[in-house]
Amino acid sequence: DQQVKQNSPSLSVQEGRISILNCDYTNSMFDYFLWYKKYPAEGPTFLISISSIKDKNEDGRFTVFLNKSAKHLSLHIVPSQPGDSAVYFCAASVGGGSNYKLTFGKGTLLTVNP
Amino acid sequence: EADIYQTPRYLVIGTGKKITLECSQTMGHDKMYWYQQDPGMELHLIHYSYGVNSTEKGDLSSESTVSRIRTEHFPLTLESARPSHTSQYLCASSPRTANSPLHFGNGTRLTVT
Numbered sequence: 001d002q003q004v005k006q007n008s009p010s011l012s013v014q015e016g017r018i019s020i021l022n023c024d025y026t027n028s029m030f031d032y033f034l035w036y037k038k039y040p041a042e043g044p045t046f047l048i049s050i051s052s053i054k055d056k057n058e059d060g061r062f063t064v065f066l067n068k069s070a071k072h073l074s075l076h077i078v079p080s081q082p083g084d085s086a087v088y089f090c091a092a093s094v095g096g097g098s099n100y101k102l103t104f105g106k107g108t109l110l111t112v113n114p
Numbered sequence: 115e116a117d118i119y120q121t122p123r124y125l126v127i128g129t130g131k132k133i134t135l136e137c138s139q140t141m142g143h144d145k146m147y148w149y150q151q152d153p154g155m156e157l158h159l160i161h162y163s164y165g166v167n168s169t170e171k172g173d174l175s176s177e178s179t180v181s182r183i184r185t186e187h188f189p190l191t192l193e194s195a196r197p198s199h200t201s202q203y204l205c206a207s208s209p210r211t212a213n214s215p216l217h218f219g220n221g222t223r224l225t226v227t
Contacts, residue, residue: 034215036218041123041220041221042221043118043220044204045218046215046217051213089156091157101162102216103156104149104156104158105156106155106156107154
């Protein structure tokens with residue numbers, strides 16, 4: 001029973017356009033959400049996070065939006081660059097920092113075409 | 115610039131062998147984790163530790179064992195490898211500070227023949 005779902009296995013966008021990666025969750029106890037990026041043959045790298053008390057967090061070209069009522073979050077990358085091509089994992093946890101066991105989605109492969 | 119190191123990166127081994135996957139971090143993090151990932155699938159937590167002499171099983175049942183004798187070292191052992199153990203194993207660490215993200219190593223890709 002997947003608690004974190006990334007329903008799009010892949011996404012392809014043109015360089016300079018917006019990339020939108022989506023994530024849905026079923027556990028209403030989740031209160032902290034993260035996005036990780038993973039290149040082939042490397043470990044995941046932390047990208048951006050958001051607490052459930054917020055609905056938006058921005059860091060440079062990356063913005064995460066959280067819709068708690070819909071149990072949905074999305075990652076926006078603007079503008080997209082070829083170096084952004086990677087697998088993006090959505091992750092969630094209960095109890096934020098005190099209980100840091102992350103539940104991951106299956107990932108979305110983003111390809112940014114020059 | 116990895117501050118968390120996993121060895122070996124790739125391992126091909128026969129059924130029944132005992133193996134130890136090494137993980138070390140130089141950041142002084144209290145918390146360490148082992149995740150298992152199959153291609154195209156989510157990462158599953160198999161072991162974690164909140165400090166020296168603390169180890170807990172994760173959400174995914176695993177036949178592996180771990181130890182945490184030193185803060186910086188969190189090895190994972192399989193006493194008798196089987197083909198079903200073929201997977202990628204990712205080690206991670208995080209500080210005690212609330213809402214600190216996990217730092218991952220580059221993983222060990224294990225193939226049991």
